[in-house]
Amino acid sequence: MSGMYIICLSGEREKLQFAAMAASVAAVSGTDVHIFLSMNAFPYFIKGHSKEAPAEGKLGEAMAERKVPPFYQIFEQAVELGDAKIWACSMAMDVLGVKEDGMEEIVAGPLGLTKFFSDAEGGQILTF
Amino acid sequence: MSGMYIICLSGEREKLQFAAMAASVAAVSGTDVHIFLSMNAFPYFIKGHSKEAPAEGKLGEAMAERKVPPFYQIFEQAVELGDAKIWACSMAMDVLGVKEDGMEEIVAGPLGLTKFFSDAEGGQILTF
Amino acid sequence: MSGMYIICLSGEREKLQFAAMAASVAAVSGTDVHIFLSMNAFPYFIKGHSKEAPAEGKLGEAMAERKVPPFYQIFEQAVELGDAKIWACSMAMDVLGVKEDGMEEIVAGPLGLTKFFSDAEGGQILTF
Numbered sequence: 001m002s003g004m005y006i007i008c009l010s011g012e013r014e015k016l017q018f019a020a021m022a023a024s025v026a027a028v029s030g031t032d033v034h035i036f037l038s039m040n041a042f043p044y045f046i047k048g049h050s051k052e053a054p055a056e057g058k059l060g061e062a063m064a065e066r067k068v069p070p071f072y073q074i075f076e077q078a079v080e081l082g083d084a085k086i087w088a089c090s091m092a093m094d095v096l097g098v099k100e101d102g103m104e105e106i107v108a109g110p111l112g113l114t115k116f117f118s119d120a121e122g123g124q125i126l127t128f
Numbered sequence: 129m130s131g132m133y134i135i136c137l138s139g140e141r142e143k144l145q146f147a148a149m150a151a152s153v154a155a156v157s158g159t160d161v162h163i164f165l166s167m168n169a170f171p172y173f174i175k176g177h178s179k180e181a182p183a184e185g186k187l188g189e190a191m192a193e194r195k196v197p198p199f200y201q202i203f204e205q206a207v208e209l210g211d212a213k214i215w216a217c218s219m220a221m222d223v224l225g226v227k228e229d230g231m232e233e234i235v236a237g238p239l240g241l242t243k244f245f246s247d248a249e250g251g252q253i254l255t256f
Numbered sequence: 257m258s259g260m261y262i263i264c265l266s267g268e269r270e271k272l273q274f275a276a277m278a279a280s281v282a283a284v285s286g287t288d289v290h291i292f293l294s295m296n297a298f299p300y301f302i303k304g305h306s307k308e309a310p311a312e313g314k315l316g317e318a319m320a321e322r323k324v325p326p327f328y329q330i331f332e333q334a335v336e337l338g339d340a341k342i343w344a345c346s347m348a349m350d351v352l353g354v355k356e357d358g359m360e361e362i363v364a365g366p367l368g369l370t371k372f373f374s375d376a377e378g379g380q381i382l383t384f
Contacts (some may be wrong), residue, residue, distance in 0.1 A: 004245075009274055011313050018137055021219070025242045039270040040285075040313035048218040057139050057168035062223045091277070097317045113282045117260075125380050126254050128137075132373075146265055151346070153370045185267050186295035190290045233260040252381050256265075 003032040003123030005116065010128055011040030012056040013071065017063060020074035027082025032123075034077070036116050037107070041128070043096070044072065045088065045104050049085035079106045087111035097102040131160040131251030133244065138256055139168030139197065141181040141188040147256040148202035155210025160251075163203070164244050165235070166217035167255075171218065171224070172200065173232050207234045215239035259288040259344050259379030262374065266384055267296030268312040268325065269276070273319060275384040276330035283338025288379075291331070293363070294345035295382070300328065301344065301360050336363045343367035 004026045008019045019035070027033040043049050051072040055061045078084035085108045091128070093110055100110055132154040136147045147163070155161040171177050180201040183189045206212035213236045221227070221238055229236055261284045264275045275291070283289040299305050307328040311317045317369070334340035341364045349366055356366055 007274075007382075014137060018135075018167060021241055022245070026245055029242065030248070031245075039274060039315045043314060059167045059220060059223065066221060066223050068219075089326075092315060095315065095322050095324060098164060113277055114285065116281055117278070117287075120283070120380075124248075125382055126135075126253055126255055127325060127382055127384060128255060146263075146295060149369055154373055157370065157374070159373075175308060186299060187295045187348060187351065194351050196347075196351060252376075254381055254383055255265075256306070256383060 003034065003120065005037045005125045006033065006037060007122035007125065007127045008009050008037050008041035009039040011043070011053055011064070013053040013060040014056045015072040015128040016041060016044070016053050017068070017071045017074070019061075019126075020071040022126060022128075023084050024074050024078040024082060027078045027084040033078065033082065033084035034082060034116070034119065034122065035078075035086045036089060036111065036113075037086060042089060042092040043084070045107050046096075046098055047102055047104055076106055087116065089113065131162065133248035133253045133256045134163045134186065135253065136163060137167040140171055140172070140184040141191070143182045143256040144169060144172070144181050144199040145188075145196070145202070147254075148199040148206065150189050150254060150256075151212050152210060154207040155206045155212040161206065161210065161212035161214060162244070162247065163197050163206075163238060164193050164216045164217060164239065164241075165214060166220045170220040173214070173235050174224070175230055176227055191238060197226055201242035204234055215244065217241065233250065259290065259376065261376040261379050262289065262291045263381065263383045264291060264293050264297035267294040267299070267309055268314040269309040269319070270306070270312045271384040272297060272300070272309050272327040273316075273330070275382075276327040276334065278382060278384075279335040279340050280330050280338060283334045283340040286333045288374065289338065290332065290372070291334075291340060291342045292345060292367065292369075293342060296346040296347045298345060301342070301363050302352070302354055303360055304357055332362055340384035343372065345369065
């Protein structure tokens with residue numbers, strides 16, 4: 001595949017978890033993976049922000065009870081083991097007044113949507 | 129098209145309905161359709177589980193009043209008439225402690241995300 | 257890119273905003289952009305309906321406070337400056353009993369899902 005481009009918008013546990021699993025699975029299979037953080041998925045990647053996302057429903061609650069590895073840890077593995085890149089939406093940074101050094105270390109840097117879509121040409125775009 | 133790969137995560141009526149319509153429309157047009165059930169979309173496909181999903185908003189309520197065919201029935205048609213395949217996320221099965229024979233008959237079997245993405249190469253992936 | 261096909265289902269501000277940004281960014285870059293309105297995203301494009309969507313979370317609230325241009329205005333720009341086309345799901349029109357002349361002027365017309373998917377062959381499909 002010529003790359004997987006994952007857009008994370010939702011701040012709910014189930015969506016973040018699945019996005020992280022998708023990133024991890026694709027990255028360790030050798031696919032070029034890029035994650036674009038925006039909207040309510042964005043704040044979890046601000047330094048010091050809680051990494052616990054509220055469950056949307058039954059599955060999200062069951063995952064916590066079963067001690068499934070949380071989404072943030074899976075994203076870390078995708079970056080460390082699979083060389084996935086996590087990008088911070090520059091619009092979201094502006095709106096929340098966050099600078100580049102206010103983002104967690106696993107974030108590769110800020111990115112605009114125009115560049116993300118241009119890079120994604122020919123790849124798979126997934127939205128969560 | 130070299131296949132449509134539909135990921136169902138949300139347990140809301142509108143999302144399930146649209147996913148079912150997409151599956152049905154593509155399958156009857158001769159497209160190879162695969163549906164991956166995970167997160168809060170998954171439980172509706174457990175044997176004996178209610179097939180009624182809560183409406184997220186006005187459209188979901190209006191569909192029920194207008195007696196639009198419900199999502200589960202549309203998925204059944206996609207499988208029976210269009211040869212669509214519905215797969216149960218093996219992670220979701222683990223988390224809820226559901227075995228393969230605990231899933232409804234329209235489910236083709238369990239599937240891991242790695243295999244799903246590998247199959248989806250070159251096709252369209254849609255997330256709901 | 258052989259076209260971007262955006263499916264808008266959610267009626268929440270963050271999803272509509274991101275869909276509008278995606279449409280606008282792609283359209284002004286010369287990409288052929290088609291937006292399919294269905295489910296709870298649909299009513300905002302009915303003549304006289306409020307163009308204010310409720311925020312799903314923190315980002316949606318922050319966008320309003322920061323006076324980010326609202327989604328409807330961004331969709332208008334995508335249509336006017338970038339030649340994006342916005343289509344009304346014919347099923348949603350039926351369910352709500354809305355005729356073609358009941359839709360806002362920026363809507364190009366009614367469209368069925370079968371035609372939308374057929375047009376989208378070879379393009380990128382994004383769901384919001």
